[in-house]
Amino acid sequence: MDGVGTTWDDLELLRAVLDWAPLPLAIALIAMAMTWRAFYLLNDDIHAGVALWLKEGRPKDWAVSFVELFDALFGKRHLSLRCFSISALFSLGTVALFWTLMGGTDLLGDRATGTLDFWTLVTVAIAVNVAVDFVSLLETRFVLGQLRRVPLVLHPVVLILDAFVTGALIWGALWVWQEYGFHTGEKAVLGEVAGGLSILTVFFYSTFITSLWTWLFILGSAVFGLVRLLRMEKWASLDKRPGFWTGVFVALVTGLFAWPLTHAFEKDEITGITKADVGFCQVFGGKTCQRISWLAADPATQLDMLVAACADGVTDECDQRGVDRYEVDAYYAHRLWTAACAGGRASSCTNLGFLYERGLGVDQDYARAYELYEQGCDGGNAIGCTNLGVLYDEGHGVDQDYASAHELYEQGCDGGNALGCTNLGYLYRRSLGVEKDYARAHELYEQGCNGGNALGCTNLGVLYRDGLGVDQDYARARELYEQGCDAGDANGCTNLAYLYELGLGVDQDYARAHQLYEQGCDGEESIGCSNLSIMHRYGHGTAVKLDVALSYSDRACGLGHQRSCERATEIQAEVDAR
Numbered sequence: 273m274d275g276v277g278t279t280w281d282d283l284e285l286l287r288a289v290l291d292w293a294p295l296p297l298a299i300a301l302i303a304m305a306m307t308w309r310a311f312y313l314l315n316d317d318i319h320a321g322v323a324l325w326l327k328e329g330r331p332k333d334w335a336v337s338f339v340e341l342f343d344a345l346f347g348k349r350h351l352s353l354r355c356f357s358i359s360a361l362f363s364l365g366t367v368a369l370f371w372t373l374m375g376g377t378d379l380l381g382d383r384a385t386g387t388l389d390f391w392t393l394v395t396v397a398i399a400v401n402v403a404v405d406f407v408s409l410l411e412t413r414f415v416l417g418q419l420r421r422v423p424l425v426l427h428p429v430v431l432i433l434d435a436f437v438t439g440a441l442i443w444g445a446l447w448v449w450q451e452y453g454f455h456t457g458e459k460a461v462l463g464e465v466a467g468g469l470s471i472l473t474v475f476f477y478s479t480f481i482t483s484l485w486t487w488l489f490i491l492g493s494a495v496f497g498l499v500r501l502l503r504m505e506k507w508a509s510l511d512k513r514p515g516f517w518t519g520v521f522v523a524l525v526t527g528l529f530a531w532p533l534t535h536a537f538e539k540d541e542i543t544g545i546t547k548a549d550v551g552f553c554q555v556f557g558g559k560t561c562q563r564i565s566w567l568a569a570d571p572a573t574q575l576d577m578l579v580a581a582c583a584d585g586v587t588d589e590c591d592q593r594g595v596d597r598y599e600v601d602a603y604y605a606h607r608l609w610t611a612a613c614a615g616g617r618a619s620s621c622t623n624l625g626f627l628y629e630r631g632l633g634v635d636q637d638y639a640r641a642y643e644l645y646e647q648g649c650d651g652g653n654a655i656g657c658t659n660l661g662v663l664y665d666e667g668h669g670v671d672q673d674y675a676s677a678h679e680l681y682e683q684g685c686d687g688g689n690a691l692g693c694t695n696l697g698y699l700y701r702r703s704l705g706v707e708k709d710y711a712r713a714h715e716l717y718e719q720g721c722n723g724g725n726a727l728g729c730t731n732l733g734v735l736y737r738d739g740l741g742v743d744q745d746y747a748r749a750r751e752l753y754e755q756g757c758d759a760g761d762a763n764g765c766t767n768l769a770y771l772y773e774l775g776l777g778v779d780q781d782y783a784r785a786h787q788l789y790e791q792g793c794d795g796e797e798s799i800g801c802s803n804l805s806i807m808h809r810y811g812h813g814t815a816v817k818l819d820v821a822l823s824y825s826d827r828a829c830g831l832g833h834q835r836s837c838e839r840a841t842e843i844q845a846e847v848d849a850r
Contacts, residue, residue, distance in 0.1 A: 335419040342413055350410055363405040366478040367397040374474055388471045396475060404445045405479050408438045412482045435483045442479040446472050463556025469563045544569025553577060557584035579611040587617035594623055602633025618651025638669025654687025674705025690723030694731060710741025726759035730767060746777020762795025782813020798833035809843060818847050
């Protein structure tokens with residue numbers, strides 16, 4: 273054999289082992305085979321050094337022994353081309369090994385978006401891992417060289433810190449790779465990479481091979497020290513078969529570590545995620561939890577993961593899902609918006625306040641709605657300002673205060689909320705907290721209408737119908753009512769029906785008026801129901817139908833139209849008199 277790299281045939285053999293054996297056993301066998309292969313590619317001096325370490329080394333001397341082995345393998349001139357070349361070969365071989373263990377081209381299966389073919393793997397490994405792994409290697413060698421000055425009890429602490437430095441180096445390189453456009457896929461955060469939720473995972477973990485090698489050496493020093501203590505070294509022929517026993521040891525340790533790891537990454541049949549996923553979500557939060565929520569198989573787990581993501585600031589999905597679902601599942605929306613509001617999304621605070629104002633999925637609570645609208649408004653959400661203004665306008669949970677409503681509507685309107693403009697216009701139209709000003713009302717209604725608020729169009733139509741601040745213009749009123757009705761404002765439909773019923777600016781058309789009143793009534797606009805009752809009571813465009821007239825009066829009465837309550841009594845008397 274002519275190198276320590278991993279060939280394509282080797283990768284195919286590794287895949288065959290993975291398909292045949294349980295994963296912990298397969299990983300142990302692969303580790304043993306790779307150790308044997310690497311060992312017998314080393315020269316006789318290194319063989320002798322390992323044999324001496326197995327036979328005579330003591331745990332407390334492990335750092336000195338490891339440094340000697342390291343220098344024998346990589347050379348004492350650490351900034352030489354030889355050292356860099358060997359490091360690069362190890363780096364590429366390790367990346368290829370991890371790529372195979374993680375699924376090959378279909379890397380990580382459904383856990384990661386995108387695929388990673390072998391040659392792309394090699395390209396990224398050369399661009400990212402080779403340099404970083406070499407720096408990490410030198411950093412670890414420096415640390416190991418200083419350990420003889422550190423008490424033995426502190427060695428694990430130093431090595432853990434060394435692993436953190438290694439992680440910081442590779443993550444920094446991967447961040448630069450993504451941030452500056454070299455990575456064409458979706459950008460991943462650290463939690464996704466560490467949690468096996470990105471194709472970049474393979475490049476991240478392969479860098480820790482030196483740290484893994486160090487820990488294996490430490491454990492080996494302890495284990496073979498125990499073998500010597502039990503006087504079993506002659507039976508095992510440690511000095512004559514160092515490569516064999518080193519491979520066996522690596523297999524045992526790797527298998528023992530692989531078993532709990534594979535168990536931690538075993539997918540739960542019900543939730544669809546692993547115990548490790550839950551841990552990664554708890555540690556990294558945010559986008560990591562969001563990605564894990566996409567893997568979840570049952571709705572409850574998906575919701576829990578998504579809530580955790582939103583509470584940690586990744587709020588877009590929670591806010592939008594709540595908007596999509598609140599009418600059919602207010603509890604679901606409540607959980608999402610609560611988390612997103614806690615995560616700093618002002619619009620979610622406003623949406624949550626809406627649930628409390630209307631009593632959707634929760635007990636109606638104007639005080640809580642006030643707090644949430646205020647939080648949304650202070651966070652820059654214009655709808656929150658407008659909705660808070662409505663509470664002051666209508667005196668819900670606070671003393672009625674048109675001056676405060678005016679201030680909040682203005683804030684909402686200036687922030688781009690069309691309803692805020694319309695409501696502010698209404699204050700000027702009705703002289704509520706301000707002097708009556710039809711011109712200002714016209715300006716604000718127009719702003720609301722142009723901003724997509726249907727009520728603004730309807731209210732602007734009223735000004736043209738009644739000639740308030742403008743010349744009376746039924747044709748313009750009809751256009752605006754039609755615009756409001758088409759956009760979903762029931763008042764617009766009712767007002768448009770009134771024009772057709774009386775023939776104002778249009779040809780009189782009872783059938784069209786009836787249709788539009790029905791549309792308004794179905795939108796819970798009481799005047800629409802009341803006028804339908806009148807049409808059926810007196811036979812305007814239809815036969816007299818007192819029973820139908822009574823039903824529409826009852827509906828209008830239920831919507832708060834007091835005259836319809838009285839009319840219902842009158843119609844009932846007429847029905848009884850027949």
